[in-house]
Amino acid sequence: MSASNKPLNLKEVSRLLGVSTATVSNAFNRPDQLSEALRQRILKESAELGYHGPNLAARSLRKGKSDVVAVVLADTLSYSFSDPVASQFLQGVSEVLSHKKKQLLLLSSRLASKEQSSAESLPDGFIFYGAPKGDAFERISRSGKPIIAVDFEQGKVPSLNINNQAAARAVALHVIRESEERVAVVSLRLIASDRVCRLEKADLQAECKEVIAYNRLQGYLQACQEKGVDLPPHMIWHTPMNTPEMAEKAAYEALTITPRPTVILCMSDVLALGVLRVAQSLHIRVPEDLRIVGFDDIPEANRCTPSLTTVCQQSIEKGRIAARCLFDSDNPQAQLMETRLVVRRSSGDTH
Amino acid sequence: MSASNKPLNLKEVSRLLGVSTATVSNAFNRPDQLSEALRQRILKESAELGYHGPNLAARSLRKGKSDVVAVVLADTLSYSFSDPVASQFLQGVSEVLSHKKKQLLLLSSRLASKEQSSAESLPDGFIFYGAPKGDAFERISRSGKPIIAVDFEQGKVPSLNINNQAAARAVALHVIRESEERVAVVSLRLIASDRVCRLEKADLQAECKEVIAYNRLQGYLQACQEKGVDLPPHMIWHTPMNTPEMAEKAAYEALTITPRPTVILCMSDVLALGVLRVAQSLHIRVPEDLRIVGFDDIPEANRCTPSLTTVCQQSIEKGRIAARCLFDSDNPQAQLMETRLVVRRSSGDTH
DNA sequence: TTGTACGCGTTATCAC
């Protein structure tokens, strides 16, 4: 192979192959515009030259379309990769994108305009996963490109969601047996505090921006009311991040109270894993002495000991649907996915 | 806001603001070229117009640089998101990229040239994670852009790796106690078969492309030899994918042999989790009746019951280093990261 | 400090 210092672009390739630029372009983009034999020759020879297809920037500039799809994560990318639920969602998204031959660009709504606004001009469509933090949503939605909002609703953008309140109510109704039950909640990002702490009365009445946690809490409260169980604010722990370590702090506080709770409702499986761990270290038997439920149904929920009773929210399928909907105009404005109560060992016998 | 149908580009913005295109461009790119007051006015007013920065395609075409970094995964994206080790690696990568204000594009070396070669022209640099499957590596390395190879070595591209053989030997030496031990191996993608199966004698001598699995196996074999333990091919199970389900098939075969193995060496924690599960379902006590070790040290290894003895390979840190090295020219050709034996419950008492 | 003009690599549109 001859090491030329000429830039290897379409024009140069066409010169070297002795054909026109239009023909090379057509070979890559419009098979019907030339004979199959010529096309194969061009594809083969340009690959040998080291030219593997049109430059994305130039093509996208010219065509106004890049075949790149962005997933805009509510958290930082780094955090999202550590979250099993987000990972499952991305798994579903990328499954569909690879079928549609689209590339995946990962953005975060936490980044300021200056840091990624330029990148936001490239994708043909945007999947917002979780309620965005800054003004990224407004910026991007003004572009007029296809958007889908997952796990939140905003404006009249097509959305994909679950009924968090109903699902939380169902799992709470399942695990709470009698009115004598003492219930604690380990809640995911419910207030602005960056520390693990108990709620206060005012927190329950405040306008809550964290709509997922808020709705799940409403479901828990509703179930408690139906069961005749009291669930005061000081038995609800706020955690600033969805990690087992955060849940451990909350669980340690909750499980050293006398009398000890008999049920802990966790807003995610990841939090429940932390609670499980603290229970073990305190030699509290689950489910005999303490029943625990989670939310999400991550793979580990079915592997841990005892296995977790939880709500399956089909995160992978959610990703698939989001990706499919992005470019289908004929889908409903607001889709609601089914959730399913998954009864396992941590909530005791099923009777 | 007036809904104009004019395309909102830099030229249009400059017209609306009554300044030149150069000034708007400088406002975004070269603060020193105009007064701070004017810059602020331009930034503010163009945001109000709905212009949030230069178009990536055009800027990248013009500057020959996009501030986009690609991670090229050896597996499909979908699979990679389901793999805790890959997720940790991506976590580390994205942590550094966000500091450097780079965007993350995810590619797969499994995709044919036609499916993503165009996208490959955009990134400024490439992190190859795992030995690439097709010709993507050759394609991309010819581009002359910065590349780093993670978990494999190829040509004279800078690489980041661990000593798989030494680490595997260490964990095997730890868990194998005496020459009477019966040892089985659950191996990750060692041969071409897409089914769970035992190895045959010829497999051990064959040239093996799956260098990670091959090296770990060498470490196991070496440890067995040092301990005076026999490890015949039929006690080594191949799994085509790194999932607990695959390991369960292998484990079921291994654990129903008489006499039953006393030690199972697993090439990943994910596989070990599957083995653990089968042991439980067969009422085989771990570590009393069976000792199990994994590899990787994923978060779940420290949460499962019993917790897994394994090799910590610092996947998050590996991602950080890979991302940092990509643009530093002053790093060694082939970096080797330390691994650490992590002793937990699944390998029995530590004496 | 500001404006102008050119080119980055590609594709669509012609007339040939």
Next chain:
DNA sequence: GTGATAACGCGTACAA
């Protein structure tokens, strides 16, 4: 099937 040409939106040297 070819060849020329005009955009696509932007960055920057250079002239003012």
